[in-house]
Structure formats: C-alpha cells, structure tokens
Amino acid sequence: MLRNRVKELRxxxxYTQSELGKKVDVTRQTIAFIEKGEFSPSITLALKLADALQVEIGELFWLEEEE
Amino acid sequence: MLRNRVKELRxxxxYTQSELGKKVDVTRQTIAFIEKGEFSPSITLALKLADALQVEIGELFWLEEEE
DNA sequence: TAAAGATGTTAGGTTTATATTACATAATGT
DNA sequence: ACATTATGTAATATAAACCTAACATCTTTA
Structure with a gap:
C-alpha cells in the first residue's frame, strides 16, 4: 500500500494546497487527492513534489505491507 | 524530462522483460515502454521496480532539465 | 458580521498508463 | 533446419490520473 508524507511536509x-500545486503544475484537487491517498501519482509528479518539499523521493512516498 | 536506468539494471x-514484469505485476510491454521512456509510470510501479532492482528509487528515475 | 481564503468533496470530461492480442525479427538451443 | 525465447512494435480497449467547475464548510481577517 502506498503511503506519503505530502500533507505533513506541506x-x-x-504552503497551501494551491501553492504546492502551482509549484508542481497540478491543481489543488490533485494535491488533495494525493494527500488523501486516493491515487498513485506519476513518478514525474512525485519527483517534482519531492523537489518542492526538499526531501528524497523515497522519504516522501513508500510502499507498506499490510493491505 | 524523465530519465531512468531500468534497462541497464535489468x-x-x-532479467528478461517478462521476468521483471512478473516481479512487479505488469506486462513485458509495460516494461518495454518504460525502458523506451515512452511514459511516466505510477510511483507505485516505480517503487516496485526500485525494489526488484535493489536500488534507491531516486537512482532509478530522475528528472533532467534540457527538454 | 461580512468577505476572503483554505480545504473537503463531487461530477463529468480528457489524457495517459497499462492490458491484451498480435505479428515480426533476432538469438539460442535441439 | 526447426523450435523456443527475447525483444520491438503496433492496435484497440480499459482503468486510472488529472482537469475544470462547482458548491459547501471552516477559518481568518477587514
């Protein structure tokens, strides 16, 4: 299962969702969906987010066992 | 622009494309497309690939300037 | 207290990732 | 020589990412 720390780091x-979205070229709804874990962004977007939040991508998104 | 080292590490x-695909639950065509850089996989798939190829995800996929 | 900003959420639409099937070719093994 | 395996590639189909627009709620500020 995919987990992330976007909300925490944002x-x-x-940053507001809108501001972060602007930095990585997506809408605030897309940021909201990612924070809720409702879908798995493309790695391109994930890399942009890691850059914007100044963290290694592996520390921003990771897979967890347990359904 | 998104770059990756999947082909090199595979x-x-x-591993054959089929074997790697099996390890990460996608078809060999999907592996081929990724190796050709034809699309940006989901971060879930990218994390599985990094795991299968035993490398940090940031070393498997990265963004480059210059179109 | 009214206005503005931030977030939650939903509906409908477009684009892209991924699957399936298929055909072609090159390499390898029998 | 023939069969098998690995790869390239393309067509069509489906699922999921992502967008736009909208409305509601909550918080902050004028």
Missing part, C-alpha cells in the same frame, strides 16, 4: 513549509 | 541482473 504544512511544515506553510 | 541487464545487470540478467
């Missing part, structure tokens, strides 16, 4: 930088 | 392990 909050740490004080 | 060769290093001596």
């Amino acid at each position: 909050a740490r930088y004080g | 060769a290093r392990y001596g």
